[in-house]
Amino acid sequence: MANGTLAVRDLSVSYGRAVRALRGVSLDVPAGSVTAVLGANGAGKSTLLRAISGTLPFHRGAVDAGTVRLGDRSLIGLHPATVVAAGVVQVPEGRRVFGRLSVEENLRAGALGAPSRAESAKAHGRVLELFPVLAERARQRAGLLSGGEQQMLAIGRALMACPSVLLLDEPTLGLAPLMAERIAQTIREINLLGTAILLIEQNAALALELSSAAHVLEVGAVALHGPSAELAGSDEVRRRYLGVGEEADSAEDGEAAGETAPPPTLERWTG
Numbered sequence: 001m002a003n004g005t006l007a008v009r010d011l012s013v014s015y016g017r018a019v020r021a022l023r024g025v026s027l028d029v030p031a032g033s034v035t036a037v038l039g040a041n042g043a044g045k046s047t048l049l050r051a052i053s054g055t056l057p058f059h060r061g062a063v064d065a066g067t068v069r070l071g072d073r074s075l076i077g078l079h080p081a082t083v084v085a086a087g088v089v090q091v092p093e094g095r096r097v098f099g100r101l102s103v104e105e106n107l108r109a110g111a112l113g114a115p116s117r118a119e120s121a122k123a124h125g126r127v128l129e130l131f132p133v134l135a136e137r138a139r140q141r142a143g144l145l146s147g148g149e150q151q152m153l154a155i156g157r158a159l160m161a162c163p164s165v166l167l168l169d170e171p172t173l174g175l176a177p178l179m180a181e182r183i184a185q186t187i188r189e190i191n192l193l194g195t196a197i198l199l200i201e202q203n204a205a206l207a208l209e210l211s212s213a214a215h216v217l218e219v220g221a222v223a224l225h226g227p228s229a230e231l232a233g234s235d236e237v238r239r240r241y242l243g244v245g246e247e248a249d250s251a252e253d254g255e256a257a258g259e260t261a262p263p264p265t266l267e268r269w270t271g
Contacts, residue, residue, distance in 0.1 A: 004071025005030045006052070006088065006165045006196065011066035013044075013051050013220075021047040021061065023221040028213075029165060034187070034197045036207035036228060038241055039217035045200045046093060048217070049167045052198070053090040054080040070165065084113040087164035093173060093200075095150040097157070099143025103134050106142050106153055110160030119162050126193065127156040130186055148179035155186065165196045172203055184210060204241035208232040216241070 006029040013022040022044045029035045037045050050056045052068050052075065068075045075083055098106050107124060114120035128135045131152040137145060142153055151171060158166060171187065172180035180203070187210055191197055201207035208214055208228040216224040216237065224231065231237045 004164075006198065007067075007069045008048070008052065009067045009069075011048070011051060011068065012064040013047050013056065013061055014064050015059070015061045017062070020064075021220050022051065023219075024066070025217070025220070025222055026066075027215050027222070027225070029196050029198045031164070031196055032191070032194055033213070034191050034199060034211040036199045036201060036211035036214040037217060038201070038204050038207060038214060038237075043217040044220040045217055046169055047220075049090055049092075049169050049198070049200060052083075052088060053167060054078050054083040055090070081113065084161050084163075085115075087162075088167065089113065089158045089161045089163035089165075090167040091154050091158045091169060091171065093169040095147060095154050097142040097145075097150050097153050099141065101142055102139050103142055103145070103153055104138040106157050107134070107160050110157035113161030115162055120160060123160050123162050127159050130159075130189060131156050148175050148182065151175065151179075151183055152186070155183075155190075159190070159195075163195060165198065166190065167198050167200075169200045170202060171199075172201065172206065180206070204237070205232075208237075 008025060008027050011022055011025045012020065014020045025044070025048060027035065037048060039045050047061065050059060050061060051063055054075065056062060063076055070086055070088055073086055075086065075088065078086070098109065101109070107127065111120035111123070114123060133149055134153060134156055137149065142150065145153060155171065168187070171183050175183065184206055187197060187199070199207055199211060208231060211228045214225065214228045214231050215222050216231070224234070224237065
């Protein structure tokens with residue numbers, strides 16, 4: 001399994017040779033780090049992960065220019081299974097588990113990409129430590145798990161391949177706040193165990209909290225990038241992705257007009 005920085009340089013991707021989805025994107029995921037990618041729907045975030053994982057051809061996409069390297073090894077043009085063997089594993093958006101297979105069978109499927117049986121056995125133990133519920137549901141069909149449990153299984157299955165870099169596409173999408181926080185804590189634990197993570201996440205506040213560096217994609221290009229703490233304090237990021245600036249501006253406008261902000265309603269907090 002390769003180690004080192006996952007380096008994307010000047011990456012351009014198109015679909016059907018007509019739709020340009022990425023335009024000269026560059027970013028680094030240093031070994032053992034968490035790097036976040038933010039952006040609106042259609043900004044190119046999932047396309048970036050497909051280009052790295054080698055799954056672009058399944059979506060009729062192609063790399064037009066640029067490089068993707070893990071350490072000194074190029075990943076461009078490799079079959080997805082070869083990318084997994086190189087140490088890069090993707091967890092797609094949507095908790096795509098094998099619904100008719102049991103939890104244990106899903107994990108065994110992930111182990112097909114492991115460097116050795118000994119490594120997959122170690123990974124299996126780590127996965128069950130991270131997600132004890134998977135041990136409890138080992139013989140249950142994956143399709144009968146809750147949404148949060150399916151996300152745990154999807155991540156656990158990816159970890160069975162012993163990746164040095166884990167690509168996570170919207171891991172908290174559609175989850176209740178408590179379950180989303182559990183998944184976030186698991187991401188922290190996975191990273192502490194030494195796995196680097198490239199995180200795509202609509203919850204910008206959570207992504208910036210989990211990561212050390214972040215990139216903002218707009219229309220397929222990197223519009224902003226830097227340390228996550230600095231981006232979290234940026235007025236532009238706060239206004240466009242965290243909603244902080246707009247709330248502050250509204251409060252200031254209300255004060256200037258001599259208005260008093262209405263008390264929070266139940267709909268505001270639960271809607």
